[in-house]
Amino acid sequence: MTIRLSLTMIVRDEERTLGRVLAQAAGFCDEMVVVDTGSTDDTPRIAKLAGAQVLDFAWRDDFAAARNHGLEACRGDWIIWLDADDVITPAAQAAFAAAKDAVLGEDLDSITAPYHYSVDPDTGRCTYTFPRERLARRVPGLRWTGAVHEVLTIPGDRTLHREDLVVEHHPDPVDRAAKTERNLRVIEQEWRNGDRSSRTRYYYACELRDAGEDAAALEKYAEYLEDPGSDWEKYAALLSMSACCRRLGRTGAQADHLHAAIRLAPSRAEAFVALGKFHFDREEWADAIPFFAAAAALHQPLTGFVSVPDYTWRAWDYLSVCLAHLGRHEESVAAALHSAKLGNPDRSRLRSNVHWSLDQWF
The missing domain is CATH 1.25.40.10 (Tetratricopeptide repeat domain)
Incomplete structure (x- = not known):
């Protein structure tokens, strides 16, 4: 059986990097669906020249809604998601192509793989990574959830982890402050709408931390710890609390949070x-x-x-x-x-x- 693989991504004003990632993905994807959420630059034209189907979507501060719009247009047997500032090295491109031919099928639901979220620009070495759902079989019920820091909800639990299917994130430092402001705005709106889930508490605290609001972040992390998620997420929260305390000059609490993290993991x-x-x-x-x-x-x-x-x-x-x-x-x-x-x-x-x-x- 020949597997068809669809790429889906959402973009806005990504003319500096979009052509690069689409060219890299074209070697192993049969279809590329790009959802444009309101670009004012050359992004849509670049996507079309790369062979992608471009869909317009009116942005409404909901990442999952935008991603689901693209997901609904995909026609492949499997989907892969990427962002416009991602990079797939030649070795990873070959690994994705090989996995498409030899691994993807009806006996598997999804594949997780490393997301190299931070890469040293001088050495090219990964400095920060975490595993993410990267490929999923396109079946009813496959949906993105979460207005920000969205996740792909995958029907079925037949999951494989592949260390060779690496995607690197190469963000533009100029955009960092604007994205932090946007993410905080979105998650604050979710909070006002009554979302008190553990995940929202955690990422609300993280966005406050990234915005430099350390005292407010500590309060939200403390709320999160009343009903935490996974141990690795709780560990990350304790590390962040320690960093917030360090910047606030609370040295005793700084050390206490680190000792708690060591006891946990x-x-x-x-x-x-x-x-x-x-x-x-x-x-x-x-x-x-x-x-x-x-x-x-x-x-x-x-x-x-x-x-x-x-x-x-x-x-x-x-x-x-x-x-x-x-x-x-x-x-x-x-x-x-x-x-x-x-x-x-x-x-x-x-x-x-x-x-x-x-x-x-x-």
């Missing part, structure tokens, strides 16, 4: 690194070392929001500095070299640190 590294840095910033080198050492021993999980450097080079970098301050220069050099091996992008500073430790050692 001792196999995750982010809270260990943050607690190590809590002591590091106070030049409490010996107190910081156990937390960095614990983080350095952990493996990157497949669930939840993941800060990739915390599972690779970052803890070793901090360990090297702490050890140097304690006069343990041989160990410091070894930690710095290991941090470099694991992808630390600040090679110049590492070299300087190593040379300094070597001068003290010999």
Whole structure:
């Protein structure tokens, strides 16, 4: 059986990046449906030139509604969703094409895959990732839900996770403030309309955090913790609460939230690194070392929001500095070299640190 794959996306004023992602997706998609929510630039023309079907949709502060408009127009057996500022590398394009031919079928409902939400522009390495529903069989009941931070509700539970089907997010920094303002406006409207779901509480708090309203964010996170979602989401909330407290100067609460995060998920590294840095910033080198050492021993999980450097080079970098301050220069050099091996992008500073430790050692 030949599987037809439909791409669906929503766009608005995306002329800088839309052509790129459509060209990348065209190699493995049989149909491309682009929903335009009110562009004033060349976005619709670029989409049509790329071979996409372009649908107009009057924006009404509801991402799920816009995405469902595109979903309803798809005619493929399976759908894949993307955003206009996403990137699919050649390796991932080949993986999607192979999965389409060999994996997609009626014996499966969906595929989740890594969404590399933040990529270092200098090194090209992923710095922040989480798994997302990426492909789904087009069946009755397949719908997007949520006015903002929407999710694809998938009938059936036959799900496969594929690490090779990576999509990278390359947002325009200029748009970040406007998108934060828009998302906060949308979620505040949902709140006024009576949505008190755990998910809405969580993302309301996150949008307040991103808008710099830390005190208000803490209140919403506290409300969320009264009826939290998954453990990984609760863990992320505790990390965010700690960051808000740090910016507000509430150091005791900052540390308390991190200790709570470690108790909840001792196999995750982010809270260990943050607690190590809590002591590091106070030049409490010996107190910081156990937390960095614990983080350095952990493996990157497949669930939840993941800060990739915390599972690779970052803890070793901090360990090297702490050890140097304690006069343990041989160990410091070894930690710095290991941090470099694991992808630390600040090679110049590492070299300087190593040379300094070597001068003290010999």
